[in-house]
Amino acid sequence: MSVGEAQAYRATLIDFAAGGRRADLSGSVVTAFRATRPAVQLVLAPQDVTLTAGGILSGATFTPGIAPGGLMAIFGSGLAGPAADSAVDVNGVAAPTVSQSPFQIMAQVPPDLAPGTYPVRVQSPYGASQMAVEVRANAPAIFLTSGSLTPARGLVVNQDGSSNTPGNPVVRGKALTIYCTGLGAVTGSGDTIAAQTPVSVVLNGADLQPSFAGLTPGFIGLYQVDLPIPTTTPPGVAVPLFLRQSGGDSNTVFVAVQ
DSSP: OEEOBSBOBOOEEEOOSTTOOEEEOOBSSOEEEEEEOSSSSOEEEEOOOEEEEEEEEETTTSSSOBOTTSEEEEEEESSOOSSSOOEEEETTEEOOEEEEOSSEEEEEOOTTOOSEEEEEEEEETTEEEEEEEEEOSOOOEEOBOTTOOSSOOBSEEETTSOBOBTTBOBOBTBEEEEEEEOOOOEEEETTEEEESSOOEEEETTEEEOOSEEEEOTTOSSOEEEEEEOOTTSOOEEEEEEEEEETTEEOOOEEEEEO
16 A cells, blocks of 8 residues: 655545554555554555565466466565565576566566576565576467456467357357467477477377477567367367476366368
């Protein structure tokens, strides 16, 4: 909670909970507070940087599993503020941030890290904090569309670039592009930077080979998998699909096939 401005001001916080109290926050500089309720009373303290236990997760699914070059979501409080940009590093190596807010930072795991457990450190205007996290060789995860619940719809587009939806299925014989993260180390240059670890796509139980799996040009930590759809694929509005690498499988999403 940020209050005030660079001149004298009066501010009051009223806790409307049962047994709540009034707190005088008056001052003469912008001040940030961390509000918690460990018991009955609301407790105010100067804002600091706190990382949520187990709160460094895949940037696509917000579940455990990050890999070199992929996006990680860092959850906590005091992660960003108005005074300056926040910075993230993994084992001392800078991790570019894609977005930052007081409660979440999206950053790229440094691409050249070997698998292992490393400290992830966040430096914000309110201080610094760090947490150890495992970095896997690969941790495939498909991005979900906003508001996707049941069945889970992934960030998947048809060959013409339109979103794949029940009302806009992919035509068999054409291709889907699946946007994901966590495919790990890459090789190549220019617009063709492919994942080193082979990737397959399991569509309706059939293990298929994509035409490309690697980084999406112009984006940080975003990968794509381009999949030609066999003409023999059974049609449906909720056909299950997931990615497979040697390190494990991704989350399952559902696509529409005509």
